[in-house]
Amino acid sequence: MDGPLSNAQTRDVEALLHPYTNAVQHRKVGPHVIERGEGVYVFDDSGKRYIEGMAGLWCAGLGFGDSELIDAAKEQMGKLPYYHLFGGKSFEPAIELAEKIKELAPMPVSKVIYQSSGSEANDTQVKLAWYYNNARGKPEKKKIISRVRGYHGVTIVSGSLTGLPYNHKRFDLPVDRILHTGTPHFWREGRDGETEAEFSARLAAELDEMIIREGPDTVAAFIAEPVMGAGGVLVPPADYFPAIQAVLERHDVLCIDDEVICGFGRTGNWFGAETFGMKPTSISMAKQLTAAYAPLSAVAINQDMADAIEAQSGEVGTFGHGFTYGGHPLGCAVGVKTIEIYQRRDIVGHVRRMAPIFRAKLDALAAHPLVGEARASGLMGGLELSPDPAKKAAFCEPGKVGAYAADELLKRGVISRAIGDTLAFCPPMVITEAEIEELFAPVEGALDAAHAWAKAEGRF
Numbered sequence: 001m002d003g004p005l006s007n008a009q010t011r012d013v014e015a016l017l018h019p020y021t022n023a024v025q026h027r028k029v030g031p032h033v034i035e036r037g038e039g040v041y042v043f044d045d046s047g048k049r050y051i052e053g054m055a056g057l058w059c060a061g062l063g064f065g066d067s068e069l070i071d072a073a074k075e076q077m078g079k080l081p082y083y084h085l086f087g088g089k090s091f092e093p094a095i096e097l098a099e100k101i102k103e104l105a106p107m108p109v110s111k112v113i114y115q116s117s118g119s120e121a122n123d124t125q126v127k128l129a130w131y132y133n134n135a136r137g138k139p140e141k142k143k144i145i146s147r148v149r150g151y152h153g154v155t156i157v158s159g160s161l162t163g164l165p166y167n168h169k170r171f172d173l174p175v176d177r178i179l180h181t182g183t184p185h186f187w188r189e190g191r192d193g194e195t196e197a198e199f200s201a202r203l204a205a206e207l208d209e210m211i212i213r214e215g216p217d218t219v220a221a222f223i224a225e226p227v228m229g230a231g232g233v234l235v236p237p238a239d240y241f242p243a244i245q246a247v248l249e250r251h252d253v254l255c256i257d258d259e260v261i262c263g264f265g266r267t268g269n270w271f272g273a274e275t276f277g278m279k280p281t282s283i284s285m286a287k288q289l290t291a292a293y294a295p296l297s298a299v300a301i302n303q304d305m306a307d308a309i310e311a312q313s314g315e316v317g318t319f320g321h322g323f324t325y326g327g328h329p330l331g332c333a334v335g336v337k338t339i340e341i342y343q344r345r346d347i348v349g350h351v352r353r354m355a356p357i358f359r360a361k362l363d364a365l366a367a368h369p370l371v372g373e374a375r376a377s378g379l380m381g382g383l384e385l386s387p388d389p390a391k392k393a394a395f396c397e398p399g400k401v402g403a404y405a406a407d408e409l410l411k412r413g414v415i416s417r418a419i420g421d422t423l424a425f426c427p428p429m430v431i432t433e434a435e436i437e438e439l440f441a442p443v444e445g446a447l448d449a450a451h452a453w454a455k456a457e458g459r460f
């Protein structure tokens with residue numbers, strides 16, 4: 001945004017510390033103030049309309065202004081605006097939503113425990129894995145293996161699980177007992193002449209070696225997103241998860257499935273685990289659980305873990321974990337309505353119908369001289385930019401060209417996200433064919449502008 005800062009921008013700059021924002025840059029350019037949303041569009045405070053090509057933060061699956069969700073929220077606020085689940089208290093929307101999760105989950109779920117965010121869900125996962133292994137007499141079995149470029153949140157433990165440098169640098173993370181194994185990004189990480197199956201087998205062997213090196217009796221769990229979102233929309237090869245699963249089973253290592261982005265239809269199935277052959281022992285859910293109309297997350301656990309927790313009651317007494325707002329009635333009521341809408345409007349079917357159209361748009365852009373790889377799963381996708389696509393080259397100063405391209409796209413009325421030099425797209429799942437057309441129409445022009453700029457700046 002050019003020109004002097006507006007009143008709202010000045011007030012923002014004086015009062016807010018923005019997440020995932022360069023503070024010095026922000027002081028210069030100010031915030032982009034978004035005022036309202038409607039369908040797949042948002043409008044800023046100058047009245048300019050944007051197609052929300054990222055569904056906010058991969059989460060507004062039903063777009064903006066859905067009257068059914070607004071009504072469900074209002075009704076719950078009027079009836080019971082707050083309650084909790086501590087000390088055996090309960091309320092109907094929390095029960096109903098847990099039943100829905102049990103019905104839809106891609107694994108036999110025994111119990112559901114709520115939080116407010118994806119980070120809290122993954123923190124809870126680690127605590128449950130530790131609690132479980134203490135309960136079954138394996139107090140040494142505590143290490144958690146995550147992946148380089150995985151994203152699992154920003155709390156001390158979930159931020160440690162996240163495998164991205166800027167989430168660790170200056171934060172003294174990762175904490176101990178958290179390890180990172182390789183990224184299943186074949187285009188970037190595959191070796192010359194290696195097939196996808198061989199690549200997957202190599203990553204599984206790497207994990208196997210890591211577990212053996214650390215000692216299987218010290219490794220509690222492996223955590224993974226079906227598709228890595230914030231790491232750059234990295235879609236694993238088909239053989240990857242089956243190969244990984246075999247290693248986990250061999251060493252009695254839990255499989256934590258982080259469905260915070262992929263859950264509830266994003267990849268064309270209810271859960272990404274179904275799309276990629278993952279066999280979870282527990283699942284983290286958030287974001288599209290409520291279509292992002294209210295904060296809520298959930299962890300679903302299997303019978304073994306539920307039994308182990310119950311068996312501790314004699315010795316430990318109360319189960320000492322829970323958040324004031326975990327399972328907030330607003331989130332639960334909106335969650336129940338969201339899932340009812342997903343089912344009634346067949347949103348998963350819609351994602352399946354739109355996915356080939358979305359994919360074709362990305363594939364067509366793969367021929368652009370700035371694009372190295374186009375990748376997608378369901379309605380999430382990315383274009384990895386490269387100064388020399390044939391050589392899969394990376395830019396000498398990562399992230400600059402990606403950010404420039406996203407900015408050019410914003411000027412043309414499309415909100416995307418630059419993840420390093422990958423341009424990510426994850427529109428509301430309700431997007432229509434005409435809106436997909438509109439989303440991609442300005443992309444080539446934005447890439448041309450970024451290409452010309454990168455050349456002029458000597459970034460090749």
Ligand code: PMP
Nearest residue numbers: 117118119151152153225260261
């Ligand atoms: N897991 C995944 C896969 C995510 O994408 C995110 C957020 N982008 C999180 C966890 C963390 O969620 P939150 O920001 O709600 O803490």
